[in-house]
Amino acid sequence: MERKEDKMVSSMTVRKGKKLSISIQEHMAIDVCPGPIRPIRTISAYFPRLSPTSEPLSPNPNSSSLVLSSGGTDCRMGGSVGGRLLSPLLPGVMGGGGSLSLQSSLDTSVEINSSDSDDCTALGTLEFDLRYEQASCELHCTILRAKGLKPMDFNGLADPYVKLHLLPGACRANKLKTKIVRNTLNPVWNETLTYVGITEEDMHRKTLRLSVCDEDKLTHNEFIGESRVPLKRVKPDQTKHFHTCLEHPPPLPSPTAMGAALRGISCYLREWENEQLNSLEERGRLLLSLQFLTPPDEGKRAVGEVRRGEGLCVGVQRCAHLAAMDVNGFSDPYVKTYLKPDTQKKSKHKTAVIKKTLNPEFNEEFFYEISLSELSNKTLEVTVWDYDLGRSNDFIGGVCLSCHSQGDAHRHWMECLKNKGQRVERWHVLTNELPRSVSHD
Numbered sequence: 199m200e201r202k203e204d205k206m207v208s209s210m211t212v213r214k215g216k217k218l219s220i221s222i223q224e225h226m227a228i229d230v231c232p233g234p235i236r237p238i239r240t241i242s243a244y245f246p247r248l249s250p251t252s253e254p255l256s257p258n259p260n261s262s263s264l265v266l267s268s269g270g271t272d273c274r275m276g277g278s279v280g281g282r283l284l285s286p287l288l289p290g291v292m293g294g295g296g297s298l299s300l301q302s303s304l305d306t307s308v309e310i311n312s313s314d315s316d317d318c319t320a321l322g323t324l325e326f327d328l329r330y331e332q333a334s335c336e337l338h339c340t341i342l343r344a345k346g347l348k349p350m351d352f353n354g355l356a357d358p359y360v361k362l363h364l365l366p367g368a369c370r371a372n373k374l375k376t377k378i379v380r381n382t383l384n385p386v387w388n389e390t391l392t393y394v395g396i397t398e399e400d401m402h403r404k405t406l407r408l409s410v411c412d413e414d415k416l417t418h419n420e421f422i423g424e425s426r427v428p429l430k431r432v433k434p435d436q437t438k439h440f441h442t443c444l445e446h447p448p449p450l451p452s453p454t455a456m457g458a459a460l461r462g463i464s465c466y467l468r469e470w471e472n473e474q475l476n477s478l479e480e481r482g483r484l485l486l487s488l489q490f491l492t493p494p495d496e497g498k499r500a501v502g503e504v505r506r507g508e509g510l511c512v513g514v515q516r517c518a519h520l521a522a523m524d525v526n527g528f529s530d531p532y533v534k535t536y537l538k539p540d541t542q543k544k545s546k547h548k549t550a551v552i553k554k555t556l557n558p559e560f561n562e563e564f565f566y567e568i569s570l571s572e573l574s575n576k577t578l579e580v581t582v583w584d585y586d587l588g589r590s591n592d593f594i595g596g597v598c599l600s601c602h603s604q605g606d607a608h609r610h611w612m613e614c615l616k617n618k619g620q621r622v623e624r625w626h627v628l629t630n631e632l633p634r635s636v637s638h639d
Contacts, residue, residue, distance in 0.1 A: 321423035321444040322347035322383070324360070324410060328427070330401060332434040335625050337393040339406070341376050344444075347383040350412035350420050355381045357414075358422065362391055363407040364400070365426070367480040371521045371556070378413050394518040394557075395483030395625035397606055401429045410444055478629040481595030482520035482556070484533070486580060487513035488599075488614035489621040490570060509567040510537070510614075512578065514549055515623070520556040523584035523592045528554040530585040531594060537566050538577045551585045574601060574615060582628055595628025 325342040341360050350356040362374040372393070379385035396404075409424040423444025432438050489511045514533045523529045530553050537545040545566060552558035568576070581596035599611040610624040 320348070322410065323441060323443055324408060324425055325441045326408065327437050327439050328406070328432045329437040330396065330429070330432050330434050332398070335394070335396050337396040337429070338390055339374070339392070340390045341387045343384070343386045344410060345384050347385070347410065348422055349383060350422065353381070355383060356412040356422065357381065358385045358410055358412055360387065361409045361411060363409070364393065365405045365407050371480065371482050371519045395485060397625055399605055401432065404429045478631055481628040481630055482582070483518045484580065484582065484597060484626045484628055485515040485517070485623065486610070486626055487515060487621055487623045488610060489513070490573070490614055490618045492618055507567050508569060509565055510573055511563055511565050513563045514560045514580070516557070516559040516561070517582060518557050520582065521594055522556060523594060526554065528556060529594060530554065531558050531582055532585055533560060534581050534583065535564055536579040537568070538579055570615065570618070576600065578611070579632065581632070595630055596632050597626040597628060598632055
């Protein structure tokens with residue numbers, strides 16, 4: 199044994215004029231790492247990362263323990279942090295009954311200036327203008343140009359176009375798209391896309407997502423990069439110019455430790471299910487007018503005009519960005535109005551059916567003869583349907599207006615009751631569910 203050790207030491211000795219002889223086994227045993235040894239990646243490294251705006255979790259469970267809140271059920275991970283309940287999605291944020299954080303509300307747009315590094319423009323840049331017309335409730339998105347896009351095709355070029363989504367609630371109903379510019383990394387569009395029926399409430403809570411994609415006829419279209427802008431950055435009736443860097447989508451939040459990930463996923467799914475139960479899907483927009491009419495005086499009544507009592511005049515003007523219910527990508531929409539409660543079921547009215555469109559114009563009015571005191575205890579239910587020949591019609595969406603409604607629906611109803619004789623118009627968001635069940639025709 200000693201002879202083997204002496205022989206190994208002698209072979210490691212550098213003699214004058216001779217090279218150092220090292221066996222392969224000895225070479226593999228030498229630590230050639232130039233710096234501190236980095237830890238081996240754990241399985242949690244392959245889960246989606248935390249939000250870039252949140253602080254990372256400590257990998258040491260003893261130094262940063264976590265308590266997950268899932269709507270009343272705690273999933274504990276090594277204790278608590280100062281007795282506080284943390285959201286399983288955003289560390290350091292107090293949990294609130296199992297509510298999820300909305301990644302869509304993050305402002306990921308990076309304004310370009312002279313001090314930006316080359317890393318900022320790795321995917322390219324995008325220039326666009328936003329303008330909100332408050333009177334017409336229209337959001338105009340003018341897509342100007344992109345520069346330095348990432349090559350996506352074999353020829354080193356791309357066939358780019360821009361898609362717009364409003365978040366939260368992204369669906370086909372609110373997706374707009376520019377034309378495709380062929381074989382370029384510096385496309386110029388100069389194209390204006392308009393969202394109709396955007397309310398002030400939308401401007402405070404919605405985020406516009408602009409995605410630059412490459413069209414590929416042989417396979418699926420490829421994503422290049424995106425920019426997200428909260429609409430609250432846009433002031434009414436003013437054009438705001440943006441020149442932003444394209445970025446990858448923000449990663450989904452997730453615990454970073456293996457044990458936390460496995461237990462956190464169950465809590466995440468539980469909260470996600472609760473969120474889905476309480477959330478409503480947007481199905482389009484409806485422009486509605488309300489007017490409470492009073493009986494005209496005999497002297498003011500026109501010759502030949504039929505006198506009618508006081509009541510509510512409901513005007514169904516138009517719809518925009520409706521959800522497509524048919525296989526052809528369109529719907530055959532019509533609108534029903536119903537003043538509830540109605541024991542005799544005589545208050546239902548229906549518009550004509552408009553074929554193959556997601557932006558129908560109706561311009562029809564319905565009158566309900568009722569006193570103001572009675573109307574204050576009623577609920578106006580307005581629903582939009584897709585007509586199907588030979589089978590039950592599909593429910594697209596609806597809205598309820600009453601003294602017990604919320605948001606724009608409540609404001610519209612109260613303005614009508616307080617301003618007799620005045621015609622009040624408002625856009626409303628159509629949702630896939632109403633406060634009470636909706637029956638099919």
